[in-house]
Amino acid sequence: MWEQIRSNQVRSVILIALIAGLLLAVGYFLGLYFFDSAVGGLVIALVVWAIMSLIAFYQGDSILLGMAKARKIKSDDAPRLYNVVEEMKIASGLEKMPDIYIIDDPALNAFATGRDPSRASVAITTGLLQKLSRDELQGVIGHEIAHIKNRDVLLMAITSVMLGTIVILSWYASRFLLFGAMTGSGRRTSSRGGGGGAQAIILIVGLVLMILAPILAQLIYYAISRKREYLADASSALYTRYPEGLASALEKIGGSTRQLKSANQATAPMYTVNPFRKEGMKAADLTSTHPPISERVRILRSMAGGASLADYNDAYRKVRSGKQGIISKNAAAAVGAVGIRQASLSVPGELGLAPGKAAGKAAPGTHDASDIMLRLDKWRTVDCECGARWKIPPGFRDNNILCTRCGRRIRL
Amino acid sequence: MLALWIVLGIVVILILFIIGAYNGLVGFRNQVKNAWAQIDVQLKRRYDLIPNLVETVKGYVKHERETLEAVTNARNLAQKASSAGAAERGKLEGALGAALGRLLAVAEAYPDLKANQNFLALQEELTSTENKISFSRQYYNDSVLKFNNKIQMFPSNVIAGMFSFKIGEFFEVTVAAEKEPPKVSFT
Incomplete structure (x- = not known):
């Protein structure tokens, strides 16, 4: 597990370095145009980035939870949800119990946030809480806890802040440049008349970069996000020892086309499924934060042999019919064979305990969840x-x- | 002179390696200890829940005294052995789990009991505690596997031998009833 996180970190670091490079390039050209010195532009880019990072680091989770209109709950408000989160906390070996939030929305989704594993939160919509059986809820919560455990939240925060900085800087810079070119009063043209061809080339390269940088950064951002989703699915299967739980939860979520009212493009990667998904998204879709649900379900369902990361890797390769897996080979082999457990509802569990039947359990659950919401009000x-x-x-x-x-x- | 520096360099690298490997081993050992403490918390929670469950069920299931007594006895036995090793505890906890399973299976036949709010809440708590026990066991065994690998694999096994690290014991819960097929008699 630790090896898997590390090997993924290497890949993620490369992608982050790419975004950082774009950010610096934007700053460099910004400086060349407006201050006659590249250093000035770099300083501006870094200052904007640092301020946004500080805000994201210290206030990110409360801003996100506030935007989603999430409410914090205690164990008495939703015993089952609380229990399931605690189960997944134990299974993942997380040191501290994450805070649990409920979003009062009929849409089906959940997300995790928090800058490090010791101060993390998971949030889930009332719609999802009502729809899912215990096993399915476990799969979804396992996915969110995996995001926390794999430090995806921090990673996505870092990348989204850089993306945001690039977007802001290049937006303003390109507007000023265009405006300057139209009125003919740009500093560049007046200060040094005889710049020549080299100057013009730099100008054009810079302008093209300003326009392309946000798009490129966004594509990289999406690529990181998608990779992390597969990894969280794999970890969820490992924690729960029951890939079917998450698979059928994803299916239920995929069947619903309600969009979450309180989500926006920036917060999208934090959710279990893309809150803005449309019908028939393709696997090769580069502009999506999440892999298509149907593919995620198919991978989880193809995990015939066991619930380990290696099994997920095999299933991933089979479904996507590619040579490369999502998890590095050493990492996948680090933990030995892991069996899939039985569904918890129909068959006695590992310790010989037989909980109630599926139908008997699901029905009170739906009422409980809405009662909790009403009690909160x-x-x-x-x-x-x-x-x-x-x-x-x-x-x-x-x-x-x-x-x-x-x-x-x-x-x- | 050069040879001296080379020897010195090798010694420094060796010392750094020993420090690193030793700290790594201690880290893994602490993780195992911590994981074991997690199991302990959940097992204690189960001991606490069982008297409540027995009290609640007692009023409804008049003819199942044996089943109830079996649960209480298994609980007391398991609690008494709570300072024993992983193997011994695994056996007793397995027996307790099996007895509990039988009690909850019996409860299925009493609709009044299943309508009792108190019982439903207890059932959720017990289900969750069972899950937590198996998840913490899962995490504990994973930690033990990694710790043992470190102790037995080269080169960290040398360090482990020097400071006499002992391999961890897996926590296996053996449920006797699960191994033999259920007996069905048509009389």
Whole structure:
């Protein structure tokens, strides 16, 4: 596992270096145009980048959670969710329990955030919480915990800040350049009249770079993000020992076309599935933060032999019919053979415990989740003698209600 | 003079290697210890949950005294052995798990019990505790495997021998009932 993270870090570092190179190049040309010195431009690029990094590092998770309108919950509010997160925390060997947030949205999604594993958060929408069985929830939470454990959150924060800096700088620079060229009052043209052909070439190269840099940076960013998604899927299968859980959860999520209201392009890579996905996205789609769901499901379902990283790697190669796997060979072989466990609902678990049947468990779960949300909004519940449960909104003033099921009056 | 420097260089590299390998081994050993503590927490949690479960179930299942007693006995035995080694504990915890499984299987036949909120909450807690036990066991065994690999593989095995690191013991839960097929009698 540690080897796998390290080998991936090497690849990620190369990609980050590429983005950083783009950022510096943009700064360099910026300096040449506006200050007659490359150093000035580099300094501006670095200062903008440093400020944005500091904000992202110290405030990133609260900004993200705030934008998603997420609410923090305790173990009593959602026992099952809390338990599942704790299970995955244990399975992954994370040192500290992450904070758990709920997003009040019928869309099906979840995300993880936090700059390092010791101060991380996972958030899940109420829609998803209601839809998933215990095994499926485990798969999704395993995926999010894997993002934390593999330090994807930090990695994506670093890259997205660099991307953002490039976008901002080149946007302003290209606007100024175009404006200057149109009015004919640009500093470049007036300060040194006889620059000659070399000067013109630099100007054109710079302009092209300014226009291409944001696009290139975005493509690199997407490439990193997609790689990380596969890795998180593989880790989730390893933690849960049950790839089918995540596969069927992804299928449920893929079946829904609701888009998350509170997501935007910058926060998209943090989610389990791309919140802006459209129908029929292809595998070779370079402009997506996430691999297509159908492919992720097919890889997980092809893990016939076991739940280890090596098994995921084999499945990945089979499905994508390529030679290269997603995880390096040494890393995949580091942990020995890992078996897939049985579905937890129908078959006694490893310790011989037989939990309730699938149907019996899923039904109360759906109600529980919405009840929790209502309780958070200060709704009260009252049980009628006929077995119906009534939910009372916070502003309700009467001291009794009529049970429309049996006709009794219930005192509050 | 040059030879002296070369010898000195080799000695420094050797010392650095020994320090690195030793610290690595200690790190792995601490990870194993920590993983073991995680299992312990969950096993204790299960000991605490069982009396509650037995109390709740008692009122509903009048004719299953043996099953209930088996669970209580298995729990007490396992708790008593809580300072024993991994192999010994694994056997007792396996027996407890099997007894619990039987109790919950019996509970399926009592609809009143399954409608009890308290029982449902306990069932979720127990299911989760069982999962946590197996996940922490999974993590513990992975850690032990890595630690043992380090101890036995060259070159770190030399350092392990010098400072007498002992290989870790896997935590295997043996469930007797799982190995033999269920008996079905048509009488």
